[in-house]
Amino acid sequence: MEFDLEQSIDLLARTPGTLKTLLGGLSDSWIRAREGPNTFSPFDVVGHLIDGEETDWIPRARMILAREARAFEPYDRFRHHTRNADRTLASLLDEFADLRAKNLAVVRSWNLTTDDLNLPGQHPALGAVTLKQLLSTWVVHDLGHIAQAVRVMAKQYADEVGPWMRFLPVLTDREVPRS
Amino acid sequence: MEFDLEQSIDLLARTPGTLKTLLGGLSDSWIRAREGPNTFSPFDVVGHLIDGEETDWIPRARMILAREARAFEPYDRFRHHTRNADRTLASLLDEFADLRAKNLAVVRSWNLTTDDLNLPGQHPALGAVTLKQLLSTWVVHDLGHIAQAVRVMAKQYADEVGPWMRFLPVLTDREVPRS
Numbered sequence: 322m323e324f325d326l327e328q329s330i331d332l333l334a335r336t337p338g339t340l341k342t343l344l345g346g347l348s349d350s351w352i353r354a355r356e357g358p359n360t361f362s363p364f365d366v367v368g369h370l371i372d373g374e375e376t377d378w379i380p381r382a383r384m385i386l387a388r389e390a391r392a393f394e395p396y397d398r399f400r401h402h403t404r405n406a407d408r409t410l411a412s413l414l415d416e417f418a419d420l421r422a423k424n425l426a427v428v429r430s431w432n433l434t435t436d437d438l439n440l441p442g443q444h445p446a447l448g449a450v451t452l453k454q455l456l457s458t459w460v461v462h463d464l465g466h467i468a469q470a471v472r473v474m475a476k477q478y479a480d481e482v483g484p485w486m487r488f489l490p491v492l493t494d495r496e497v498p499r500s
Numbered sequence: 501m502e503f504d505l506e507q508s509i510d511l512l513a514r515t516p517g518t519l520k521t522l523l524g525g526l527s528d529s530w531i532r533a534r535e536g537p538n539t540f541s542p543f544d545v546v547g548h549l550i551d552g553e554e555t556d557w558i559p560r561a562r563m564i565l566a567r568e569a570r571a572f573e574p575y576d577r578f579r580h581h582t583r584n585a586d587r588t589l590a591s592l593l594d595e596f597a598d599l600r601a602k603n604l605a606v607v608r609s610w611n612l613t614t615d616d617l618n619l620p621g622q623h624p625a626l627g628a629v630t631l632k633q634l635l636s637t638w639v640v641h642d643l644g645h646i647a648q649a650v651r652v653m654a655k656q657y658a659d660e661v662g663p664w665m666r667f668l669p670v671l672t673d674r675e676v677p678r679s
Contacts, residue, residue, distance in 0.1 A: 322529055322656040335521055342517040350501055447663035457660035458668065464654035465670030468647040475643035477501040481636035484626035489637065491644030494673060
């Protein structure tokens with residue numbers, strides 16, 4: 322499918338509500354579980370998405386629209402650990418919803434043209450990218466982390482399903498380590 | 501984590517709302533896409549979950565509680581294709597929410613004891629199982645199919661993310677074929 326700005330904004334607008342329905346009010350045993358070292362719990366996923374709202378997508382898009390030639394700041398994948406040490410999931414879900422709504426209003430206010438979407442940026446590790454690729458990645462990044470949160474939750478019952486294990490691939494999927 | 505009936509019911513109750521927030525109102529290009537032959541689109545996922553409500557979880561649990569020794573009926577993984585050929589996603593999402601709410605009310609009405617949860621059943625392919633394993637599988641099955649729907653959606657932008665592909669494992673994960 323080709324990138325579509327309206328549909329992308331529509332999908333991005335759904336993520337806070339999806340995560341609130343999925344996670345809001347769950348006990349720590351569900352939201353704090355991880356798959357392994359340096360992987361994210363559902364709680365971490367929400368924090369990581371907040372980091373994206375504050376430090377990644379909009380700042381990078383602004384650099385592109387401002388025709389800045391320097392590379393983006395790297396996305397600190399573990400900023401949320403210290404930032405949210407004393408936070409509750411409920412407050413993070415609310416904060417994420419608020420940040421996302423504000424950021425999507427910013428994107429709408431840009432009235433992006435096809436030419437804008439093809440403007441170049443410089444990723445610190447990946448090199449030349451475009452605004453359209455950045456916005457597509459924002460959508461896929463959301464969906465990937467929803468899938469991760471759901472998978473981590475499913476694994477909490479891995480020892481409870483008995484012989485059904487082999488019909489439930491979500492229990493054996495794993496985060497692919499970064500190269 | 502050990503099986504917990506209340507928490508399981510809580511999780512199962514969230515799935516219709518999660519899927520409605522995620523999928524409701526999306527265009528066909530998002531909800532009808534598949535990863536490959538004999539795999540499920542997000543539309544198919546909702547139909548497959550409805551099939552589970554009508555033909556799998558509760559009928560099997562009833563057989564266990566009735567101490568029936570015969571094997572469960574097999575779960576027809578493609579019943580939804582003909583059943584829902586003329587349906588809209590919106591109507592399926594509503595139907596799923598309705599069926600799920602009724603089924604969870606049935607489960608609550610059973611007032612299951614620890615002894616009940618350990619009652620045996622006979623799976624047509626997997627052999628001896630317990631009621632607790634069946635209910636755990638119901639939860640994991642939901643979560644697995646939410647992850648699947650999200651993953652299939654993410655892949656629609658696989659050609660749009662450019663160099664970011666290698667930071668987005670959700671784009672390269674695949675359904676593990678059944679043995």
